[in-house]
Amino acid sequence: MSVFLTVENFTSQFVVTFWTPIFVGIFIAIVTYALWPRNQAAFDEASKIPLREK
Template sequence: MEDYAQAAHFAQTWGLLYFVLIFLGVLAYAMWPRNRKKFDEAANVPLRED
């Protein structure tokens, strides 16, 4: 039972850190000025009448 508690504690601690780092990476990618044009074009796709 002790192994499970240690594994759960490890997953909760480092898993949270891992997902926070992934979230910050995605946020930085989305907010990077170089990507603005790409996201603006993607936002306008539903409004196009091709």
């Protein structure tokens, strides 16, 4: 039983110490891209797509 607990603890620590900072960095990059002033025109145009008539 202790072998499974050790593997579980190792896996949990690995995920927390390795993947969490990577996903936080990806999230920050996406938010930065979305809020960058140069991209505002493209996002404004895309936000009007559902309101267009065909």
